[in-house]
Amino acid sequence: MMMATEMTTPSLELATRILGEAGFEDRLVGVKIAQMGGANPTGLYTLADAAAFLKIDSYDELVGSVGRATVGYIEPKALASWVSGVFGDEELAEAIRAEAERSEFYAQTVEPVKALLESRLSQCREVVGAAEPA
Numbered sequence: 001m002m003m004a005t006e007m008t009t010p011s012l013e014l015a016t017r018i019l020g021e022a023g024f025e026d027r028l029v030g031v032k033i034a035q036m037g038g039a040n041p042t043g044l045y046t047l048a049d050a051a052a053f054l055k056i057d058s059y060d061e062l063v064g065s066v067g068r069a070t071v072g073y074i075e076p077k078a079l080a081s082w083v084s085g086v087f088g089d090e091e092l093a094e095a096i097r098a099e100a101e102r103s104e105f106y107a108q109t110v111e112p113v114k115a116l117l118e119s120r121l122s123q124c125r126e127v128v129g130a131a132e133p134a
Helices: 012-018 047-053 059-063 076-087 090-101 106-131
Strands: 028-034 038-044 070-073
Touching: 012 076, 012 106, 028 047, 028 076, 038 047, 047 076, 047 106, 076 090, 076 106, 090 106
Parallel strands: none
Antiparallel strands: 028 038, 028 070
16 A cells, blocks of 8 residues: 655654653543444553554454454544644644545545554654664
């Protein structure tokens, strides 16, 4: 899948914040939806947590008789607000909003938004890694 947005490399200060952890009051709440377990709120404290949480099982798993299919749901506007307000990354927040506006269906936004988060995390790890003394 092609990522629609190329983001600029974050500063060391921003990269360090993005790789940090939100406090309890600033956590993001996602909802794990499972066939057999219903909807379960889940606290997310890092951008890596959010990226790992986002998922929709395949169509075969969702309609299959196994009963273990899950969806990791994070409302895109809430994710963008969290990224901006807690971590101070306006560029990533805007990219998330733009991706969410491309489709009316959540299933079509999960992978592109997940890719944005993973790309930003990778950028941040590179910036922080380059700043560490050898």
